[in-house]
Amino acid sequence: MDESIFPNVEVTRRTVIETxxxxxxxxxxxxxxxxxxPDQADRTPASIELLVNGHAHTLALDPRTTLLDALxxxxxxxxxxxxxxxxxxxxxxxxxxxxxxxxxxTLAVMHDGQSITTVEGLAFDQDLHPxxxxxxxxxxxxxxxxxxxxxxSAVGMLAESREGMxxxxxxxxxxxxxxxxxxxxxxxMSGNICRCAAYPNIVAAIKQAMGEQT
Amino acid sequence: xxAFSYGRARSLADAAATANKxxxxxxxxxTNLLDLMKLQVETPSALVDINRLPLDKIEETSEGxxxxxALVRNSDLAADPRVRQxxxxxxxxxxxxxxxxxxxxxxxxxxxxxxTRCYYFYDITKPCNKRVPGSGCSALAGFNRIHAILxxxxxxxxxxxxxxxxxxxxxxxxxxxxxxxGRTRAIPIADFQRLPGRTPEVESALxxxxxxTAVTLPPPPPGVQVYRKVRDRxxxxxALVSVAAxxxxxxxxxxxxxxxxxxxxxxxxxxxxxxxxxxxxAVGARSFDAAADAALEGARGAGAxxxxxxxxxxxxxxVLGEITRI
Numbered sequence: 001m002d003e004s005i006f007p008n009v010e011v012t013r014r015t016v017i018e019t020x021x022x023x024x025x026x027x028x029x030x031x032x033x034x035x036x037x038p039d040q041a042d043r044t045p046a047s048i049e050l051l052v053n054g055h056a057h058t059l060a061l062d063p064r065t066t067l068l069d070a071l072x073x074x075x076x077x078x079x080x081x082x083x084x085x086x087x088x089x090x091x092x093x094x095x096x097x098x099x100x101x102x103x104x105x106t107l108a109v110m111h112d113g114q115s116i117t118t119v120e121g122l123a124f125d126q127d128l129h130p131x132x133x134x135x136x137x138x139x140x141x142x143x144x145x146x147x148x149x150x151x152x153s154a155v156g157m158l159a160e161s162r163e164g165m166x167x168x169x170x171x172x173x174x175x176x177x178x179x180x181x182x183x184x185x186x187x188x189m190s191g192n193i194c195r196c197a198a199y200p201n202i203v204a205a206i207k208q209a210m211g212e213q214t
Numbered sequence: 215x216x217a218f219s220y221g222r223a224r225s226l227a228d229a230a231a232t233a234n235k236x237x238x239x240x241x242x243x244x245t246n247l248l249d250l251m252k253l254q255v256e257t258p259s260a261l262v263d264i265n266r267l268p269l270d271k272i273e274e275t276s277e278g279x280x281x282x283x284a285l286v287r288n289s290d291l292a293a294d295p296r297v298r299q300x301x302x303x304x305x306x307x308x309x310x311x312x313x314x315x316x317x318x319x320x321x322x323x324x325x326x327x328x329x330t331r332c333y334y335f336y337d338i339t340k341p342c343n344k345r346v347p348g349s350g351c352s353a354l355a356g357f358n359r360i361h362a363i364l365x366x367x368x369x370x371x372x373x374x375x376x377x378x379x380x381x382x383x384x385x386x387x388x389x390x391x392x393x394x395x396g397r398t399r400a401i402p403i404a405d406f407q408r409l410p411g412r413t414p415e416v417e418s419a420l421x422x423x424x425x426x427t428a429v430t431l432p433p434p435p436p437g438v439q440v441y442r443k444v445r446d447r448x449x450x451x452x453a454l455v456s457v458a459a460x461x462x463x464x465x466x467x468x469x470x471x472x473x474x475x476x477x478x479x480x481x482x483x484x485x486x487x488x489x490x491x492x493x494x495x496a497v498g499a500r501s502f503d504a505a506a507d508a509a510l511e512g513a514r515g516a517g518a519x520x521x522x523x524x525x526x527x528x529x530x531x532x533v534l535g536e537i538t539r540i
Contacts, residue, residue, distance in 0.1 A: 046220060063220035063261070066248070086249050087316060099289075099318045105245045106319065109220050110263055157314065165293045168309040168449065173298040190449035191313025 048112040052077065053121025063109050067101075068092045070108035071118060079119040079148045083193075090192035093149040093156070094118050100156030102191075119148035122155065131155050131209040140205040142196030153192045154206045161188070180210060215251050219260040223267060226392060226427065232262045234394040234423030240264055242285055243319040245312075246328040254338055255329075255345060269427060272296070278433035281390075284323035284426045288378065289314065291322060301431060303439035303458050307381035310443040313450050323426035326379055326389065326406065327418060330372035330480075331452055333357060343369045344414040359518040360452065363526070364510070365479035370414030371516055374407060374481050375452050381441055383482035384458040384474040388430045394423035400430065407481035414480075437462030437470060442533045444477075444525060453477035455526045461492070461537045468492045468501065468538065473509060473530070478522055485509045497538040499531070506530050 045060040052075060059074055068085075071077045071094070080103060083091030087105040094103045095117040122129035128136070131151050141147040161180055166173050169187045180188070185203050194202065223229035232238050237259035241247055250256040269283040272294050280301070282291060291297060292308035312320060334340045334352035341350035353361050353371050361371040388400040401419050408416055420426070437460045445451040456476035462469040471492040475483040488509035495501035506527040513523050 063218060064215045086252065087245055087313075090313065090315060093315055100315050101319050102245070102315045105248050105316075107220070107241075107244065107248065107261075110241070110244065110265060153315065156318075160289070160314065163293070165289065166298065166305065166309060167314075168306065170309075173302055173305055187449050188314055191315045 046109045048109055050075075050108065050111060051113075051115040053117060059108065061108050063107060065108045066104050067094070067096075067106050067108045067111055067116070068103035071103060071116070077118050077120050080152075081145055081148055083146065083149070088193070089146070089149075090153055091146050091149040093153040093192065095152055095156050098156070098159060100153050100160075117152070119152055122151065129155070130212045131158075131205070134205040134209040134212075135202070138201045138205040138208065139198070140202040141194070141198050146192060146194045146196075150189070150192045150194065150202055153189060154202075154209065157185075157188045158206075158210055180207075182207075215248075216254060216257045218251075218258050220263065221260065222263045222265075226267060226269075226425075227394075227396065229262055229264045229267065230392055230394040230396075230423055230425050232260070233425050235260070238262055240425060242321040242324045243287070243316075244324075245316050245319050246324065250329060250336075253336060255336060264425075275430060279431045282322050282429045282431070284321060284428055286322045288312070288317040288320040288322070288325060291378075292317065300434040301381075301385060301439070303384060303441045303460060304378065304381040304431075306439075306441035307377040307443075307456075307458060310441060310453075310456070311377040322378070322429055325376050326382075326426065326429070327420075328375060329417075331375050332361065332372040335372060344372060344410070344417075347413070347415045354516055357518060358516040360454070360477075361516055361519045362479050363513045363515055363519055363522045364475075364483055365409050365481065366514075366516075367410045367412065367414070369412055370410035370480070372410070372414070372480060373477055374479070376482075377441070377443060377453060377456060377476055379403065379407070380456055380474045380476035380482040381458045382429060382431070383484050384460055384472045385431050385435070387432075389426055390428040390430060391420065391424045392427050393421065393425075398427075403429075403482070404484070410480050435460050435462075435470070435472065437472075438537050440533055440537050442529060442536075444529050455522055455529050457526075457529050457533045458482075459530075459533045459537055461534065463497060463538045466497045466538075468495055468497060471505070473505065475509065475526060478513075478526055483509070485511070487511075492534075497534075502531050502534045503527075505534070 046063050047060045050057050071080050081091040083089035085104045087102040092104040093100050097115050131154050167187045185206050233240050239258035241261045241263050269285040271283045273281045275281050288308050292305045298305045334342045335344050340352045343351050362373045382403050387403045389406045390400050392398045406419050439460045441458050443453050443456040453476045458474040460472040471489045488505045491504040491508050
C-alpha cells in the first residue's frame with residue numbers, strides 16, 4: 001500500500017458505506033469526499049477485503065481506485081497491465097470469481113469480499129499454467145505487453161466455452177458447442193488487442209491449451 | 215476522476231431513494247459510467263452500488279414471456295437457454311455488442327441507459343448540447359461519420375449505441391421501474407428512450423428517483439429472428455447500421471414482419487409503415503424496397519454519415535433475403 005497517498009489510513013476501519021436507510025447513507029457521507037473538496041478525498045478511504053490469487057488482503061482505498069490500480073499500485077502485482085485504461089484493449093483482463101473482466105473499468109470497492117485471479121496466480125507452484133506454457137511454446141506474443149491480459153482472457157474464455165456460452169459467430173444457438181474453430185477463438189478473444197499482431201500464434205497457443213484441458 | 219463517496223444499497227427502496235438526490239448516481243456494471251467519469255464527462259458526487267441487490271434473475275412470466283432482472287449480465291442473458299431458443303435475435307444482438315469481458319460486467323438496465331459514443335460528447339473541451347445544454351452541437355458540422363440519419367435534431371445527432379435495445383424494440387419489451395416512493399410502472403421500450411428535440415440531455419423516460427428493475431419480454435412472436443450488424447471491424451465495434459428482423463413467411467409470402475434498426479438514430483428505430491409494406495406481400499426486391507423506403511422516410515445525412523442511407527437499405531435487403539430463404 002502506498003503510504004504517501006493515504007497518510008492517515010486506519011486499515012481496519014470499514015468506511016465503505018453500507019446503507020440501511022437513505023438517511024443513514026446521506027448522513028454517513030464523509031464531508032471530505034464531496035466533489036467540492038476533492039483534495040480532502042484521499043483522507044477518507046474505504047476499507048475492503050480482496051482475495052487475490054488465494055491470499056486475503058485488507059486494503060484502505062480511495063473509492064476512485066480501480067481494481068487494476070489496486071492490484072498494481074497497492075498490491076504490487078504488476079503482471080496485470082494498464083493499456084488504454086478505458087476497456088478497449090483488454091491488457092488489464094483478470095478473473096473475478098472466475099469470470100474475465102476489464103479491471104480498469106471497475107472499482108476495487110465494488111469487489112469487497114470477492115476472489116480475484118491475476119496472471120501471477122495461474123501457475124501451480126513452479127509449473128506454468130497450460131495456457132502460459134502454450135503461449136511460450138507458440139511464441140504468442142512479441143513485445144509481451146498484452147500477454148498477461150491475453151492469457152487471463154483465454155483462461156476465462158475456455159471456462160465460458162465449457163459452460164456452453166455461444167458467441168456471435170456460433171452458427172447454431174441451440175445445439176451444444178462441440179469444439180472451437182479458429183473463427184470462434186478469434187471472435188471470443190476480440191476484446192484483447194495485440195499491437196504486435198501476434199494473433200496467429202495466440203490462436204495456436206489457445207488451441208493447444210484447449211486440447212490439454214479437455 | 216473527480217472525488218466521490220461510495221455506498222452500497224441494501225435494498226431497492228434504498229437505491230431509489232438515493233437515486234433521487236442531486237449528484238447521486240447508481241452504479242451497476244459501471245463499464246460506461248466509469249469510462250465517462252475518468253474523462254470527467256460524468257462527475258457524480260456519490261455512487262450508489264446496486265450490484266448486490268437481488269435483481270439478477272431471469273424468470274418466465276405467466277403470459278409465456280420472460281422477465282429479465284435489471285442486473286442480469288449481458289453474457290448471462292445471451293447464454294440463457296430460453297433466450298437462445300425463443301428470442302434468438304436478442305441473444306445475437308447481445309453477442310454482437312462489446313467484448314466478452316465487458317459483457318460479463320454490463321447489465322441489462324445499464325445497457326439501456328448507456329450514453330452515446332459521439333466523439334464530441336466524450337470531449338469536454340468541445341461544445342455538446344447533451345453534455346452542456348445550450349453549448350451547441352459540434353457533430354452537425356464536424357466529424358459525423360457515426361451519427362444519426364434519422365430522429366436527430368438541430369441540437370443533437372448522436373446515436374444510441376446499444377445492440378440489445380434494438381432487439382428488445384423488435385420484441386416489444388417493457389421496462390419495469392420503481393421510484394423512491396415505491397410506485398412501479400412498465401414503460402413500453404418504444405417510449406423509454408427519447409428523441410433529442412431541443413433537450414438532448416433528456417435521454418430516457420425515467421423520472422428522478424426512478425430506477426429500472428427489470429425488462430419483460432412478451433411471448434415470442436412467430437417467424438425467424440435475425441440480427442445483422444454492419445461495422446468497421448468484424449468484432450468489438452459499434453454498429454454503423456444494424457437490423458433486428460423477425461419475419462414470418464411461408465412459400466414466398468410474408469405473413470408478418472418486425473424491423474428495428476440500430477446505429478442510425480438516437481433510439482432503436484422502428485417504423486410500423488415499413489412492416490406493413492411487407493405484410494401479405496410476396497418476397498422480393500419490390501417489397502423489400504418498399505419497406506426500406508418507409509423505414510428511411512425523412513432520412514438525412516450530415517455529410518460523412520450520408521453513406522448510412524444506402525447502407526441501411528442494402529443491409530435490410532440482405533437481412534430480408536436471408537430470413538425469407540430460411
